[in-house]
Amino acid sequence: MKIQPYIIYDSQIFDQQKFGGISRYFCEIISKLQFKYDIAVRYTENHYLSQTKIAKHRLYIPYFLSKQYTQKLYRKNQRLTKKMLQSPIPYLYHPTYYDPSFLKYTGNSPLVVTVHDMIYERFSNLIEGSEEIIRQKREIITKANRIIAISEYTKKDIIDILNIAPEKIDVIYHGTSLRPSQEHNLPLPEQYILFVGDRTFYKNFQALLEAFSIVHQTNKKIHLVCTGKPFSDSELQQISNYNIASNIIQIATKDKDLNELYSRALLFVYPSYYEGFGIPILEAYACNCPVALSNTTCFPEIAGDAGAFFNPYSINSIADTIINVISDKSKRTKLIKAGQERLKLYSWEKAARETENVYLKTLEEYIKLSSAGKTLI
Template identity: 45%
Template sequence: MITFVKNFADIIDWFCFDIISLIMNILYDYQTFLNQRFGGISRYFAELMTRLPEGVSFKNPVMLSSNVYLSQVPGMGKACMSVPHFLKRGKNPFKINRFLSRRILKGGKYDVFHPTYYDPYFLDYVKRPYVITVHDMIHERFPEMYPQQDRTSEFKRMSVMNADRIIAISQWTKKDIMDIYGIQEEKIDVVYHGHSIDASYEEPVSGLPEKYMLYVGHRGAYKNFDKFALAFSNIHSEFPDIELVCTGGGFSHVEMQFLSDLKIDKCTYHYFVTEPQLTYLYNHALCFVFPSLYEGFGLPILEAYACDCPLVLSNTSCFPEVARDGGLYFDPYDVNSIADALRKVVTDSELRNNMVEKGRNILSNYSWDKMAYETVKVYEKLI
């Protein structure tokens, strides 16, 4: 009887969801699609717009954007144009896209507004409830890492404090929002990301070493690459056949000197890769290392799990929440702790196999479809 009642409640929930969805129209804006050609935030919104359930319509008044993901959203490929070369250095794309967003905001023909980043330009024009997604609180936790003229924290505070509801991408981010802004828990919904990587679709990367550890993304400040490099130098001295592969921005002269001082410059490789090539790197790595001091969610965790790549990562911020027991953790402030974890993965094949198996099981809890469904449930609270 209990099972029947539960299942019946689920059916009613889905039915009500569909009824409400038939009259729901969501408005997004241009911000992240003008700021990013690639990137996690624009990927998140593109996946969301693509996966809205039948009956939920959306508007996104973007005329000029070179974002790769937006061009793949049904209905958006023909609606927006790549930013022409002669406009790229000016403010014209920004002005055109903002004009269009303001016009629709003032018209009020939408049910919920979901801005795609933190610029609060819309506050004087929005006629309906709005929800803001907070991806992390890095600017607030590490203000010394950003220039004084960076207004992200100021803009974020204005957008968040005036929002009707807030989406946090992890419980950790939700806690940070509450601690920093003093916002009540009831106003914040946690909606996890999904992942987009297809482990079966890969493109080989030429010149790749036979055994390597993988590092993905930029390396500055809170990413903690320097301490990881120190730990890796210890591992390489013990296991000379293990090398390091990095993606993200190219190494600067200062970074190359640092790697040279550690005597790992000759065994460290950098690649600019496509998404299928990134899949190849994950698929063939000895492990993926994520030494960051702070993340709001950590999409590479799911990418590693999807590719059966053993995961070695920090024990800070959202990592234990998202990765659960599928990764091998270390203290990111302690070089010896990092090196010990790397050493365990290198020397214990059974451990690697167990990590891969756990990662597969954990990955089933995350999907973009689930993210879209739960986001629509947040929208429903506002209409």
């Protein structure tokens, strides 16, 4: 008899993120599923979910009310999650984050969890409150029937840190939906390198600022454009100390502007110490933007030969690599072509099909092990 999976996703990540890689990942995968599913979200400000029709329970609520009653609305989502997980209809549960409190409502239903990175575990001494999320992740991951890792590097981290059996872990790469842009709607300088995302410590932004101050000495016209939140006082002080304030731009952009930012940049720079995958690599490839990035963690695995690599712990290595790429048109052209080829390995459609295979494998294994397995089909 053919297995007909029914997948339940909870509200966790959609309660936590308006924008963010994990919620975007789930929206991309779920929107391409060929299986039956349900998402336990009634109220959310998540941008990606609001742009789709995949959350059938979602209700519109005015912004001023959502801000006033945020916690109350989150609790309503959680109650909806609990109600779904207590359903008599057989299902597979795929939590969107690591809160293990929902497990007491799932009964014997099989569980699949996606692990995006092990940053909390690797940098526990530098992240305040990491103990609780580490405990929750460990509980969810060890109880999961199968685990999806977003890179081979992340899989290795899971095995090394949590001693999980390798055969329980499937590696499924991300994709990107960005396309190159010919538009010039944003007020951008003629020559700039691009930094995308937040600037937490492992993103290594402070090193990039220092490296850029060296690059600026060789090219006074070059700018550094940064997306994300406004600069902090310490960042502004560092920028001032390096005398590069007139060549640094912080821009708050919407998702629809990202393709223009990448497409017009001379170079995208990704100096992180650690990433689980690195979607911006694919975004740059998709927008014909060359990439310079760290030679650590998952980056060599994801970028292959389509990146100019540097040592993220060496300011001179970062600066020299940037200068080498932006001053050599043929080098940029080669990196762009290599990026276009590399991008063929990744797509959200492929990720969705591989995720479906994990669901099927999970149910097949579960049925073999469960005396009540026939109720799952």
